[in-house]
Amino acid sequence: MTESTATSTVEPILEVTGLVKHFPLTQGILFKKHVGAVRAVDGVDFTLAPGETLGIVGESGCGKSTVAKMLVNLERPTAGSIKYKGEDITKLSGRALKAVRRNIQMVFQDPYTSLNPRMTVGDIIGEPYDIHPEVAPKGDRRRRVQELLDVVGLNPEYVNRYPHQFSGGQRQRIGIARGLALRPEIIVADEPVSALDVSVQAQVINLLERLQGEFGLSYVFIAHDLSIVRHISDRVGVMYLGRIVEIGRDAEIYDHPTHPYTQALLSAVPVPDPEAREHRERIILVGDVPSPTNIPSGCRFRTRCWKAREKCEREVPALAVPAEFRHGAGPAAHASACHFAEEKQVVPPEESLDDQAEGAV
Amino acid sequence: MLLEVRDLRVEFRTRDGIAQAVNGVEYAVDAGQTLAVLGESGSGKSVTAQAIMGILDMPPGRITGGEILFKGRDLLKLKEDERRKIRGAEMAMIFQDALSALNPVLTVGDQLGEMFVVHRGMSGKDARAKAVELMDRVRIPAAKERVRDYPHQFSGGMRQRIMIAMALALEPSLIIADEPTTALDVTVQAQVMDLLAELRRELDMGLILITHDLGVVADVADRIAVMYAGRIVESAPVHDIYKAPAHPYTRGLLDSIPRLDQKGQELYAIKGLPPNLMKIPPGCAFHPRCPMARDVCRTDVPPLYEVTPSDGTRVSACHFWRECLDDRVDGHVNG
Numbered sequence: 001m002t003e004s005t006a007t008s009t010v011e012p013i014l015e016v017t018g019l020v021k022h023f024p025l026t027q028g029i030l031f032k033k034h035v036g037a038v039r040a041v042d043g044v045d046f047t048l049a050p051g052e053t054l055g056i057v058g059e060s061g062c063g064k065s066t067v068a069k070m071l072v073n074l075e076r077p078t079a080g081s082i083k084y085k086g087e088d089i090t091k092l093s094g095r096a097l098k099a100v101r102r103n104i105q106m107v108f109q110d111p112y113t114s115l116n117p118r119m120t121v122g123d124i125i126g127e128p129y130d131i132h133p134e135v136a137p138k139g140d141r142r143r144r145v146q147e148l149l150d151v152v153g154l155n156p157e158y159v160n161r162y163p164h165q166f167s168g169g170q171r172q173r174i175g176i177a178r179g180l181a182l183r184p185e186i187i188v189a190d191e192p193v194s195a196l197d198v199s200v201q202a203q204v205i206n207l208l209e210r211l212q213g214e215f216g217l218s219y220v221f222i223a224h225d226l227s228i229v230r231h232i233s234d235r236v237g238v239m240y241l242g243r244i245v246e247i248g249r250d251a252e253i254y255d256h257p258t259h260p261y262t263q264a265l266l267s268a269v270p271v272p273d274p275e276a277r278e279h280r281e282r283i284i285l286v287g288d289v290p291s292p293t294n295i296p297s298g299c300r301f302r303t304r305c306w307k308a309r310e311k312c313e314r315e316v317p318a319l320a321v322p323a324e325f326r327h328g329a330g331p332a333a334h335a336s337a338c339h340f341a342e343e344k345q346v347v348p349p350e351e352s353l354d355d356q357a358e359g360a361v
Numbered sequence: 362m363l364l365e366v367r368d369l370r371v372e373f374r375t376r377d378g379i380a381q382a383v384n385g386v387e388y389a390v391d392a393g394q395t396l397a398v399l400g401e402s403g404s405g406k407s408v409t410a411q412a413i414m415g416i417l418d419m420p421p422g423r424i425t426g427g428e429i430l431f432k433g434r435d436l437l438k439l440k441e442d443e444r445r446k447i448r449g450a451e452m453a454m455i456f457q458d459a460l461s462a463l464n465p466v467l468t469v470g471d472q473l474g475e476m477f478v479v480h481r482g483m484s485g486k487d488a489r490a491k492a493v494e495l496m497d498r499v500r501i502p503a504a505k506e507r508v509r510d511y512p513h514q515f516s517g518g519m520r521q522r523i524m525i526a527m528a529l530a531l532e533p534s535l536i537i538a539d540e541p542t543t544a545l546d547v548t549v550q551a552q553v554m555d556l557l558a559e560l561r562r563e564l565d566m567g568l569i570l571i572t573h574d575l576g577v578v579a580d581v582a583d584r585i586a587v588m589y590a591g592r593i594v595e596s597a598p599v600h601d602i603y604k605a606p607a608h609p610y611t612r613g614l615l616d617s618i619p620r621l622d623q624k625g626q627e628l629y630a631i632k633g634l635p636p637n638l639m640k641i642p643p644g645c646a647f648h649p650r651c652p653m654a655r656d657v658c659r660t661d662v663p664p665l666y667e668v669t670p671s672d673g674t675r676v677s678a679c680h681f682w683r684e685c686l687d688d689r690v691d692g693h694v695n696g
Binding site: 059060167169170197198199200201202203205206209224226227228230231264265268269270271272273274275276277282284285288289 | 401402516517518519546547548549550551552554555573574575576577578579580582599600603613614615617618619627628629630631632634635
């Protein structure tokens with residue numbers, strides 16, 4: 001797929017800089033006094049190259065879904081910019097905004113609540129054409145909808161059925177068909193398979209990968225399941241408490257993580273192999289994620305970090321390639337927001353599995 | 362054997378017909394053992410657990426056959442007041458969603474203490490002291506102060522610890538944990554699973570872990586029972602099943618998970634959908650989705666075959682379990 005150099009030479013289709021979303025906390029009924037803010041997203045930067053999949057992982061409350069909502073303009077950022085082909089979409093309104101939104105579509109997590117139960121599947125998938133009639137003339141819509149059903153692997157004759165007549169996996173396919181209706185260039189998928197059964201998850205993941213090739217889509221794929229994110233992503237960003245703490249190509253993040261949070265997260269993922277039980281080192285973090293209303297000073301991970309020192313309390317670590325790896329070209333040379341970044345392998349290396357992995361690359 | 366479920370059958374009467382939720386489940390757990398019951402939604406894994414605990418909604422549910430032997434006694438033959446004495450004291454359950462399983466208008470101290478007041482006849486003061494002790498045991502910081510807090514004042518991981526504390530209160534010999542970490546984040550999930558495993562060892566309890574997560578199973582289970590459409594399709598020691606599954610459904614599940622340590626191109630996907638419990642396919646319920654299905658699978662319900670070579674601890678409900686086993690041993694991986 002995308003090579004490492006491609007991301008730096010090809011102009012990104014999406015460029016996010018300093019993205020911030022604070023939800024104000026108010027007190028009082030009539031005179032709403034600001035008493036603080038939930039700093040849901042607190043300075044996020046990333047780029048997305050055409051045809052690329054960027055995975056964003058993080059635990060609940062880290063702000064990953066808020067980022068998704070801002071990308072499709074369901075939330076207005078407090079600060080920062082989202083540039084789509086060089087144009088800042090947070091500054092747009094009216095007709096110009098509508099034109100851009102056509103190109104960035106979303107697939108939601110819950111296939112049970114994201115489809116209107118009183119609309120037929122045909123109406124759900126065809127609804128985007130009401131807003132953007134230039135894409136499909138009125139007489140052509142039914143045929144287009146049936147084509148889309150076929151593309152996502154559903155019987156085109158189901159066009160008059162209602163969502164409750166479908167299973168979870170099939171509903172997610174309907175959600176994907178709706179996302180594709182306007183022929184977007186970017187799809188933001190927020191936990192698209194986490195509500196599905198294991199055997200159905202694989203079907204939907206395969207569908208998303210096939211569609212990417214077929215339509216040249218770029219994905220922002222948000223999930224908490226690290227194995228699924230690795231499977232589908234070219235690059236991965238790890239979020240913690242409103243910020244990206246480490247970002248790089250999938251092998252850099254999974255095989256050579258340098259940020260302690262990424263290392264803990266990876267080591268905590270249960271590996272479906274009972275043999276790994278004994279010779280696996282697990283980093284068990286203490287405590288819970290701090291509240292986003294009261295973010296720790298300096299490095300926001302320091303309250304749960306086993307490496308935290310005085311410097312972490314004073315200085316906010318920047319998301320950049322750490323100094324000690326800057327001159328090497330190895331896989332550890334990727335952006336990581338830690339003062340004391342060091343490489344650590346946490347996913348168990350196993351000869352047989354390594355061979356298979358290399359064969360697949 | 363601490364608990365033995367034999368040929369258990371449960372159905373639900375609904376407006377649209379009768380749903381056959383559990384169709385002859387067989388499994389057993391010994392003291393000090395962890396049995397993982399693996400299955401997708403609708404496979405009957407939770408319904409079986411509810412029948413064991415005696416908390417099945419009846420009606421619409423109905424137990425139509427089988428035995429649940431707990432320490433040699435058939436629970437299904439006991440009267441409700443006898444079962445109530447067993448529930449909580451000798452077997453306890455941990456639920457998936459701690460926020461809805463705990464009472465929002467009582468403090469956690471009251472809820473933990475209630476166990477001792479009802480079952481042990483303790484005074485309120487003694488019960489409260491016991492509650493603090495339990496909260497310490499599941500490592501809730503500042504237990505003494507927090508015993509007066511309400512469930513919503515705790516984080517998800519802490520609430521799940523309170524659920525565990527509640528289940529352990531009377532030191533039961535059997536714990537059933539129904540998806541205990543599904544609602545939690547990975548880093549917190551690791552904390553909770555570690556705690557559960559440690560306490561199980563300490564108290565030498567039997568643990569039935571109901572889950573759909575093959576990773577969690579590999580981490581903690583001694584044995585696995587895989588369920589599909591209300592039946593056990595394969596049951597084996599954990600190492601055997603991951604090395605070489607003897608049922609195509611188990612094999613499909615194992616092949617369809619993306620793994621951190623191997624990035625493949627296309628994932629193997631089991632085709633089709635889980636069956637409708639109102640009309641379970643004849644013969645082997647898995648045959649419409651099975652890549653190995655033949656004529657006999659469409660007509661004959663497979664019994665639980667003993668898988669050899671093994672010491673009689675491994676069974677598979679597949680007519681062609683031998684082929685399934687061999688395929689994997691030869692290094693053949695689907696997809």
